[in-house]
Amino acid sequence: MTLVEKILAAHSNRETVSPGELINVRVDLILANDITAPLAIKEFRRLGIDRVFDPEKVVMVPDHFVPNKDIPSAEQAKMMREFALEQGLVYFEVGEMGIEHVILPEKGLVLPGDVVIGADSHTCTYGALGAFATGMGSTDIASAMATGDIWMKVPPTIRFIYQGKPGKWVSGKDLILYTIGDIGLDGALYSAMEFTGEAVDALSMDSRFTMANMAVEAGAKAGIFRVDERTLDYVKSRAQRPYTVYEPDDDAQYARTIEYDVSTIEPQVAFPHQPSNTRPISKAGEIKIDQAVIGSCTNGRIEDLIIAAEVLKGRKVNRRVRCIIIPGSQAVYLEALHRGLIQTFIEAGAVVSTPTCGPCLGGYMGILAAGERCVSTTNRNFVGRMGSTESEVYLASPAMAAASAILGRLASPEEVAG
Amino acid sequence: MKLKGKVHKYGADINTDVIIPARYLNISDPGELAKHCMEDIDREFIGRVQPGDIIVADTNFGCGSSREHAPLALKAAGISCIIARSFARIFFRNALNIGLPILECDEAAGKTDASDILEVELSRGEIVNTTKGVTFKAEPIPSFMLELIEAGGLIEYTKRKLAAGGGRS
Numbered sequence: 044m045t046l047v048e049k050i051l052a053a054h055s056n057r058e059t060v061s062p063g064e065l066i067n068v069r070v071d072l073i074l075a076n077d078i079t080a081p082l083a084i085k086e087f088r089r090l091g092i093d094r095v096f097d098p099e100k101v102v103m104v105p106d107h108f109v110p111n112k113d114i115p116s117a118e119q120a121k122m123m124r125e126f127a128l129e130q131g132l133v134y135f136e137v138g139e140m141g142i143e144h145v146i147l148p149e150k151g152l153v154l155p156g157d158v159v160i161g162a163d164s165h166t167c168t169y170g171a172l173g174a175f176a177t178g179m180g181s182t183d184i185a186s187a188m189a190t191g192d193i194w195m196k197v198p199p200t201i202r203f204i205y206q207g208k209p210g211k212w213v214s215g216k217d218l219i220l221y222t223i224g225d226i227g228l229d230g231a232l233y234s235a236m237e238f239t240g241e242a243v244d245a246l247s248m249d250s251r252f253t254m255a256n257m258a259v260e261a262g263a264k265a266g267i268f269r270v271d272e273r274t275l276d277y278v279k280s281r282a283q284r285p286y287t288v289y290e291p292d293d294d295a296q297y298a299r300t301i302e303y304d305v306s307t308i309e310p311q312v313a314f315p316h317q318p319s320n321t322r323p324i325s326k327a328g329e330i331k332i333d334q335a336v337i338g339s340c341t342n343g344r345i346e347d348l349i350i351a352a353e354v355l356k357g358r359k360v361n362r363r364v365r366c367i368i369i370p371g372s373q374a375v376y377l378e379a380l381h382r383g384l385i386q387t388f389i390e391a392g393a394v395v396s397t398p399t400c401g402p403c404l405g406g407y408m409g410i411l412a413a414g415e416r417c418v419s420t421t422n423r424n425f426v427g428r429m430g431s432t433e434s435e436v437y438l439a440s441p442a443m444a445a446a447s448a449i450l451g452r453l454a455s456p457e458e459v460a461g
Numbered sequence: 462m463k464l465k466g467k468v469h470k471y472g473a474d475i476n477t478d479v480i481i482p483a484r485y486l487n488i489s490d491p492g493e494l495a496k497h498c499m500e501d502i503d504r505e506f507i508g509r510v511q512p513g514d515i516i517v518a519d520t521n522f523g524c525g526s527s528r529e530h531a532p533l534a535l536k537a538a539g540i541s542c543i544i545a546r547s548f549a550r551i552f553f554r555n556a557l558n559i560g561l562p563i564l565e566c567d568e569a570a571g572k573t574d575a576s577d578i579l580e581v582e583l584s585r586g587e588i589v590n591t592t593k594g595v596t597f598k599a600e601p602i603p604s605f606m607l608e609l610i611e612a613g614g615l616i617e618y619t620k621r622k623l624a625a626g627g628g629r630s
């Protein structure tokens with residue numbers, strides 16, 4: 044069995060499972076946010092029961108439109124807060140908050156071998172920890188909050204092997220953008236993506252989160268990494284409960300195996316209006332930008348901010364560009380403060396926001412006008428994603444976003460920082 | 462269950478951001494959401510759609526965010542069924558869970574035009590294009606999912622399961 048099949052078998056009390064089988068899976072953690080929780084709560088109430096199956100296994104995070112951007116958002120956040128407190132769920136108020144997919148791993152709430160379902164498509168981020176994590180809708184979450192289990196179809200696994208040594212400015216973001224560009228928006232539809240190979244072994248945890256995060260952009264049900272020393276290092280100081288490390292069998296069956304030589308991959312940028320519309324930066328041409336956003340559940344972690352600061356240090360953001368930097372959590376914010384990154388950003392002429400999803404989904408804190416272009420470290424650039432349907436979003440790494448902010452056009456970090 | 466309606470035709474990769482833009486996600490009332498359904502790719506949709514109408518699309522319909530607001534908005538706008546070459550998996554679950562029937566059918570997606578009239582027999586997976594006088598066979602809905610639809614969606618199904626002493630593992 045593959046890694047994913049091992050985890051699913053263990054959570055459905057079966058010796059083995061195989062792709063295509065419909066199984067009932069026990070879940071270790073259930074997640075919802077200020078957009079999806081209100082619908083889930085309404086549906087939960089219809090079930091006619093009073094309590095969730097286990098309050099310690101249900102997490103609610105206000106992150107999309109908080110601190111509340113307007114009155115309707117305030118109502119939604121209030122509904123979620125009241126339910127979370129009434130039920131005694133795991134809940135983070137704004138002073139402790141962050142983007143769900145940044146804080147759950149950070150707080151040790153997701154551990155290797157877990158099955159996690161979340162009413163958010165980027166729940167797949169936790170695959171970086173060797174967990175099986177997948178996004179669902181609010182009704183699925185409502186049902187799972189009641190029963191502690193969920194129906195699922197066992198996905199086939201596609202194995203991606205990354206060989207070689209990446210160039211200086213090539214990050215996890217570039218590898219995943221390259222991969223999505225190669226296989227397309229539905230290249231891994233209904234499947235799990237397993238990321239392996241020497242280049243992946245050398246990646247930091249933050250870069251692995253970035254890659255797993257965007258598995259859904261290729262249609263995947265989950266993205267997953269094997270647990271190694273780096274994973275265990277990350278988890279050790281955070282875990283407050285036991286966990287199990289699963290390994291794929293030597294004779295595991297993969298639907299496909301795709302190999303890449305990362306030494307030939309340049310920094311990537313996804314052009315509007317699809318994450319799969321990627322090009323190497325050398326083929327981007329002259330694209331002037333009005334805004335740069337560095338943050339989100341894809342690239343709002345400390346490594347991302349360190350790299351952005353390396354590029355921005357001692358330089359100035361182009362005077363035509365709004366550079367918006369959003370740490371993914373209060374912990375990331377605090378560490379950036381200790382390291383002097385926040386000062387670097389402000390001196391460079393960037394604005395630094397409290398953690399929030401904000402502009403990533405066109406909520407607030409950086410909405411685009413018609414005709415404007417933004418280079419962003421987020422994960423989607425669909426029509427109207429960050430504001431006007433006549434605006435454009437270009438997806439890239441934090442290094443490229445920072446370099447572009449300085450030059451006022453899409454630019455390779457190499458041009459600025461060598 | 463037999464459905465009948467006029468076709469609205471779309472291409473590949475219709476994502477949930479265009480089905481219902483995030484700027485409306487501070488509301489969750491289906492009727493309110495429906496007013497803005499599809500407005501970022503098809504401004505005329507909401508003026509044109511009639512109760513019972515059917516969407517026919519290419520591959521990967523409903524990709525992107527997990528927002529259940531997307532199938533809810535489509536259903537509240539009057540859409541009775543969606544037929545596509547393939548669906549994004551979260552959208553697939555969400556649609557079934559809220560009782561919006563969806564069918565995968567390559568042939569129907571390829572040979573149906575906007576404004577054609579379709580008749581759909583869900584349990585048999587049969588799609589009749591009465592405008593063109595042709596019949597298509599969709600991928601059969603797995604029996605477990607038919608059970609879900611017949612129960613009236615996942616919540617009703619879970620209610621039954623809880624009543625029978627299931628779940629709470």
Ligand code: SF4
Nearest residue numbers: 165339340400403404
């Ligand atoms: S940062 Fe963007 S992609 Fe991530 S959870 Fe928030 S809205 Fe979704």
